[in-house]
Amino acid sequence: MLYLFGIFTSFYLFTLLLLKRNQSFADRMLSIWMVVMGLHQVIHYLDYAKISYQYPHLLGLGFALPLLHGVLLYFYVLALTAQKQLSLKLVLPHFIPFILLIGLAIPFYALSGKEKIEVFSNHGAGYEWYSLTQISLIILSGTAYVVWSLVLIRRSQLSLKKWHLQWLQYLSIGLAAIWMLVLFFDDGVIFSGVSLLVLLIGILGINQVPVFSGHFESNFTERDRNKMVAESSPVRYAKSGLKADASDELFARLELLMEKEAVYKNNELTLSELAAMLDVHANSLSQVINEKVGKNFYNYINTLRVGAFINLAAQPDKQHYSLLALAFECGFNSKSTFNKYFKAVMGETPSAHFGLLRS
Incomplete structure (x- = not known):
C-alpha cells in the first residue's frame, strides 16, 4: 500500500x-x-x-x-x-x-x-x-x-x-x-x-513552501541591496578598463535589447544570462547599468517591469485582468516583490494608484 x-x-x-x-x-x-x-x-x-x-x-x-x-x-x-x-x-x-x-x-x-x-x-x-x-x-x-x-x-x-x-x-x-x-x-x-x-x-x-503553486522569491533585504549597490560602485570598477565609448555602446545595445526583446519579462533573468545575450562579461554589464542609470541589476530590471506593467494596465483590453496577473506577465514572480518595486517607483501601492485612476 x-x-x-x-x-x-x-x-x-x-x-x-x-x-x-x-x-x-x-x-x-x-x-x-x-x-x-x-x-x-x-x-x-x-x-x-x-x-x-x-x-x-x-x-x-x-x-x-x-x-x-x-x-x-x-x-x-x-x-x-x-x-x-x-x-x-x-x-x-x-x-x-x-x-x-x-x-x-x-x-x-x-x-x-x-x-x-x-x-x-x-x-x-x-x-x-x-x-x-x-x-x-x-x-x-x-x-x-x-x-x-x-x-x-x-x-x-x-x-x-x-x-x-x-x-x-x-x-x-x-x-x-x-x-x-x-x-x-x-x-x-x-x-x-x-x-x-x-x-x-x-x-x-x-x-509550507509554494513549490507546486507559487513562485520562489529572492530574499534581498535592505542590507543585501545596499551591499549590492556598494559592490557596484566605481571603486569596484576602477581597474575594469571599460572606456567611455565602449560603455556608451554597451548601454545602447542594452536599451535596444530591452526595447525590442523585453527580456526583463523573463522572471528568472539573471545578470549572467543578460550579459551572455550581449556577449560581455557580467562585471562590465553591471558597471554600465550602475553608471548609466544609478541602479544595480535587480533595481534596473524591476523598474523596467514596473514601466511595462503601467503601460499594460492602461490598455482598454486588459481591464478585465487582475493587477497581479498583469504583473506576472511583465516578469514579476510574486505579489510582494511587485508591490515593493511599484511603490519604490511610483510612491504608492498598485491598488491605491489604480484605484484613484479608475475612480
Whole structure:
C-alpha cells in the first residue's frame, strides 16, 4: 500500500507542476524528477508484485534509473540558486553514467523472456559484474550530486528565503538518506524510503513552501541591496578598463535589447544570462547599468517591469485582468516583490494608484 501511495503522489505532484502557471526551468526539472520517481516506483512495484514475471521484457527496465535522481536534484538546485547558466553542453555530460549503464545492460536486454526470469530468480547469477558496476556508480554518483547540491545551497543563503533554503536542504538530505538505505538494505526497505520521501516532498512542497503553486522569491533585504549597490560602485570598477565609448555602446545595445526583446519579462533573468545575450562579461554589464542609470541589476530590471506593467494596465483590453496577473506577465514572480518595486517607483501601492485612476 505504501508503494502505491508513493506512485500516486509522484504523478500527482507532476500534474500540479504541469498545470502551474508561469513554469520556470526549475519547475520543469522538478516535474521530470517526479516522473522519474514515479516510473522507478512503478517498475519496482511490478517486480514486487511479480507482474514483471508475466511480462519478462519489463525486467531490468529500471537498472539505470537510480543514476537520474542525483542529477535531477542537482539541476533543480542549480536552477533555483542561479549559480550558472544551463546549456546543453553543460547538461549532457552528467548523463554519461546513465547511458553507460544502459549500454552495459544490452547483453541482458537481448536475452529471451525465459532467460531474464532465470537471471532474476537466481539473484543476478552470471551478471555479478554488472551489479557491482551498478551499485558503485549509484553510490559514487548519488553522493557526489548530494554534496554538490548542498554546496550550492550553502553558497545561496542570502539569495533565497529561509523556507526555500530549508526546502532544498530537505530534498538533498532526503536523497542522501535513500543512498544510505541502498548501502545497507534490500529493495523493499529502499523503496519504502522512496515512497516516504515522495510523501514528504508533497507535504512540504504544498503546505509550507509554494513549490507546486507559487513562485520562489529572492530574499534581498535592505542590507543585501545596499551591499549590492556598494559592490557596484566605481571603486569596484576602477581597474575594469571599460572606456567611455565602449560603455556608451554597451548601454545602447542594452536599451535596444530591452526595447525590442523585453527580456526583463523573463522572471528568472539573471545578470549572467543578460550579459551572455550581449556577449560581455557580467562585471562590465553591471558597471554600465550602475553608471548609466544609478541602479544595480535587480533595481534596473524591476523598474523596467514596473514601466511595462503601467503601460499594460492602461490598455482598454486588459481591464478585465487582475493587477497581479498583469504583473506576472511583465516578469514579476510574486505579489510582494511587485508591490515593493511599484511603490519604490511610483510612491504608492498598485491598488491605491489604480484605484484613484479608475475612480
